[in-house]
Amino acid sequence: MQIIQIPCRQDNYAVLIHDDKTNQTILFDAPEHDAIAEVLETNGWQLDHMLITHYHFDHIEGAASLKAQFGGQVYGPKINAHELKCLDNPIDESHSLNLLGMDIKIFDTPGHKDDHICFYLADLKIAIVADVIFSMGCGRILDGNAAQMYQSIQKLLTLPVDTLFYCGHEYTTANGEFAISVEPNNIDLQTRVAEVKTLRAQSKPTVPTLLSDELKVNPFLRPNSSEIRKKLNMQSASDKAVFAKIRTLKDNF
Numbered sequence: 677m678q679i680i681q682i683p684c685r686q687d688n689y690a691v692l693i694h695d696d697k698t699n700q701t702i703l704f705d706a707p708e709h710d711a712i713a714e715v716l717e718t719n720g721w722q723l724d725h726m727l728i729t730h731y732h733f734d735h736i737e738g739a740a741s742l743k744a745q746f747g748g749q750v751y752g753p754k755i756n757a758h759e760l761k762c763l764d765n766p767i768d769e770s771h772s773l774n775l776l777g778m779d780i781k782i783f784d785t786p787g788h789k790d791d792h793i794c795f796y797l798a799d800l801k802i803a804i805v806a807d808v809i810f811s812m813g814c815g816r817i818l819d820g821n822a823a824q825m826y827q828s829i830q831k832l833l834t835l836p837v838d839t840l841f842y843c844g845h846e847y848t849t850a851n852g853e854f855a856i857s858v859e860p861n862n863i864d865l866q867t868r869v870a871e872v873k874t875l876r877a878q879s880k881p882t883v884p885t886l887l888s889d890e891l892k893v894n895p896f897l898r899p900n901s902s903e904i905r906k907k908l909n910m911q912s913a914s915d916k917a918v919f920a921k922i923r924t925l926k927d928n929f
């Protein structure tokens with residue numbers, strides 16, 4: 677099984693999974709046509725399934741034209757299904773999928789957008805978390821509220837810590853600058869920020885990222901950190917309240 681992360685647009689990522697045995701291919705999100713079409717054409721692959729995480733323009737712009745050129749069934753959130761005309765299968769976490777012989781678990785993860793869903797492929801130990809969790813960050817709260825986003829993140833934190841998270845964007849440098857501002861003495865965070873600087877200087881991606889690593893450096897997964905709590909003067913607040921405060925601070929950073 678090959679997993680290919682494709683840089684799209686300015687800072688988006690799509691993910692392709694290809695099974696060499698059956699010659700079948702799944703695409704996760706379709707930020708644009710050309711970058712994804714190039715990978716499919718180079719390898720001589722068709723599309724069998726296209727799975728969409730949410731109906732923001734920069735995750736679906738290529739969906740209709742890729743389907744027209746490479747075929748495949750399109751799956752996307754049941755909520756707001758009208759936002760994607762080429763959708764074949766509206767889905768939410770009450771559904772389970774088995775594609776390419778693999779079970780794909782669906783999580784409803786509102787907060788960034790009310791229709792956002794994430795995918796977990798236990799066989800590959802990967803999750804497609806799109807605009808919910810980024811390396812050292814989390815998605816902006818656009819449609820929903822902080823409590824929803826917090827709940828959505830808690831769902832993803834139930835996954836095994838050796839799960840590799842595929843994020844929707846390359847936002848890691850800016851996220852690291854913010855993370856250091858709320859937890860400056862976190863040695864793991866300092867190390868990660870330095871690593872990201874090196875990777876980006878070589879134009880390399882900083883994601884996917886392991887959940888076990890994010891738990892050490894991502895402030896949105898660390899509302900119980902004593903350093904963060906002290907910094908925000910919220911020593912006795914709930915994790916949810918600390919999370920909401922970190923999100924507000926990041927919005928204004």
Ligand SMILES: [Zn+2]
Nearest residue numbers: 730732788807
């Ligand atoms: Zn989005």
